[in-house]
Amino acid sequence: MKGYLRKIIALSCVLSLVAIGGCTKQASTKPVTVAALSGPTGIGMIKLMSDQDNISKNYDISLYQSPDEIVGKVVSGEVDIACVPSNMGAVLYNKTDGRVKLLGVNTLGVLYIVENGDSIKSVEDLKGKTILSSGKDSTPEFVLNQVLRANDIDPIEDITVEFMGNHADIASKLVAEEGSIALLPQPFVTTVLAKNENIKVALDINQMWQATEQVDLPMGIIIGSKSFVEEQPKQLKAFLKSYEESVEFVTNNLEEAAKLAVAYAIIPDAEIAKKAIPACNIVYRNGVDSKDMLSKFYEILAEANPKSIGGKLPDENFYTIPN
Template sequence: MNPLSRRDLLKLAANATLLTALPFQRAIAQASGQLVAATPYGIPQVILARALEDPSVQELIPKRELKAWKDPDQLRAWLARAEVMLTATPTNVAANLYNRGVPLVLMNVNVWGTLGMLGLKEEGPLQSVKDLAGRHVGVPWRGDMPDLVFRYLLGKAGLEVGRDLKVSYQSSPFETVQMFVAQRLDAAVLPEPMRTATRLQAAQFGQLPTELDLQEEWARLTGEIKGLPQAGVVCRRELLDQYPEQVAVIQGAIRRAVDWVAAKPNDAAVVGSQNSPLSTKVFEGAIPRTQIRMASAAESRPQLESFFSALTDLSSGFIGGKLPDNDFYLPETATKAEGKA
């Protein structure tokens, strides 16, 4: 296979911040009936590309367009200015914007785990967080979801940064990847598909990293079921109020797209490579390592509130200072008209 270029990794890194969860869509222009969707590169893009071709969406919204967003700030601006009416987003970003007064409604959660670790094989097994004792770990995005999840797990495992292990922060996943591949780190915290891209790049240098699934560690250390409610889809309140049928049909299309990606990962990997600079090999590795399932906002609420509460103890600004109220969650009655394939 061809090694990933620095340019490809930069593109992936630029889009990976929200893959700790992952946005996908851009907007429905009500006047023209056009659905414009925005997405980062990665599995959310695969899901949305599939959902936009759903027969029920084609029938209801003939004009559809899929675009890639450049960075989280652009997404926030689109939402705030109502240029985006429907988007995938990390759940904490959605909650934060809602608590700042942006009229958003969470429709569903469909990404339940992208986070993991890679470790240098020569440092020994990486079967639990406790195995990190004595190691130097790299983490991108200080204070963001990967960092908070990692620090929460360290605390649960009884490890203290500085005493038991060294942690250094990098400004981007690309920097973390480069340091890990150069063996300047013993381990690295990374979301998918960056983790798979890193593993494949390391293989070019004869390295075979060890891996640790942080969703499994969360379940083991907290006693909760496996899966972190990391990302889902939100719409602006006016879209739901004015076009409830569109929201219901899109919800159904996303549900079927999620099921298709999970059931046919090789086919989904081809779709992913057709819509991004990432290779089929990257998607083939990333999809099985990402926990995806469709759950409505109401179904997800107990886990969301548990997740938010745990990480808010480490960073009060994580969700904007408080748990979102009832209006943040799409009512179950709003999805009864989900379109049929």
Template sequence: MKLNRMLIVGVIALLCVVNPLFAKGTKDTESAKPAQVQSAEPVKAAPSSDAAAIVPVKPEKPEIVRMSVLNGPSGIGMVPLFEKAPDLNGIPSSFEVSASPQVLLPKLLKGEVDAGILPINVAAKVYTANKQAVLLAAITGNGMLSVISRDTSVKSLADLKGKKLTVAGQGGTPDYMIRYLARSEGIELNTTDGIEIDFSIPTPEIVPALLAGKIDYALVPEPFSTVASIKDKTIARVLDVQKLYEKACGIEGCEYPVMALVVRKAFAEKYPATLELFLQACKESVEAVNADPKAAGALVEKHTLGLKAPIVAASVPRSAFVWQSARESRQNVERLLSVFAEFAPESIGGKLPDDGFYLK
């Protein structure tokens, strides 16, 4: 009995010690609940730098997209856009014609136009000399040079030995191309046993001189060869420079680009989505010209790009209008620019353009 009484007293004493501990723990737990329970109205977290970084930014859009092409063949591929503005998600566009690269370039560098068509070597030179101000977006025209003559006995470059060849444009693609081709075939220029090269006649006057019999052989681009053959059926394309270049290159399908679509770097970086739409429209424009040369000719004459409709319609199939992105065309571009660099480094800015030249 005495033992039982002692046990009871011990249990009561233990409960008196433990109960305050449980009571304290319960009180602390309940007092912590309000900080853990979410209210019906979500609590907004204070903005942090990480949260701000993931907020989607609405793409910027330009007020207008402006393009300029050169008077003559370079603008033919873009002429459908002169007639019908491209769909740029509501962004307007404008298209104009510049008389020469010397007129077009200041507009690009000043931001007065956003895109333009230039000779490939000029595009490379502008990139190097003007802190990468312009980028190559695409090639819109490949080689279209021919040797034309009434002398159909000419079957190779060697057949021009001892003859005078009038070349369209000193310091341009025809000039460096004939030098490259002659060297590749071991033919000397401006020697008694070689080919005499003549730059004395301005390009627009070469065909009239050939028609009048003042010269016998000429190296000209399209559409000059087409003009000559239309006006005198005895004049023929006796040598296709593209085929000669492919042979000299030693690579099947090797092409040389001549017309480059360039864009301002600042525009490309600020408005990539709009630029993508614009370039797609340019691609479709070139495709439309190749698909319907007659319609293209009518538009060229209507929008006064410097050529008559019948000439354009007849020359387009021989003009090598293409659409090759900067990346697709890079090997061909560098191969041709290497030819320029060999004979006149200053014509491309002193060196081949680096990777940044090619729009990604």
């Protein structure tokens, strides 16, 4: 009998150790993997990145230069959360058969018509002009065309758009050539303003979009993998709270935010960063508050070119996060 009891006690100890080991393994979750672009979406995250490097180790955050670098990582499931251009969220939703979820909007309109001169006083003055732009068959072109049409300007007949490889090439040409006009996003706008005193912001495309569409212009969003959203709700909630706090820090502490933007190689100069950050329209709007503006945005893109959102509008599941 005593031998039997000893076996029972020994077995109980083993089971206890296994249970403790199992609980320990479950509690030691790996860091949340996050991908963002080295631009406004990255700027909104810099306080979170700084805390991650110096205080906690809850997140593994990487910045990328191109959305294409992030696409493969989302499709393959390498990242839990990604900050991407708004249209790319729809593309990825369709490309992965619904394996991504909208978590919120993090960047509103950042597009401006900038001129090396003083000939553009209103949108009507764009008629007959040549506008430098990047991103043919992408969001900047579709947004510009929508705004022009809303103001009775035919983007094909009334203006000429000269497409260039990237924003940096456009900025260089704008600085060098008097009379040139360009469609540029922040922080490139602030950079060219600092380099040439004759350059000015002629038109705010974001305000024009709001006036005609009656909603904000959503340029960047946060998405999460469906598996992460459904299986790690506590980590998701913690991340979104930290992200929102990071955005609040960036918008309310320009001096420190500018230094961090330089430290993480997003903007090369702190003085330019201080001027650019307020114009980058960095926000945090949760998925519920984002739905109306995104739905309108996707409908406009779908009409312009269905391929820009992956062939079809995202359905309700894109916007719905389980409780």
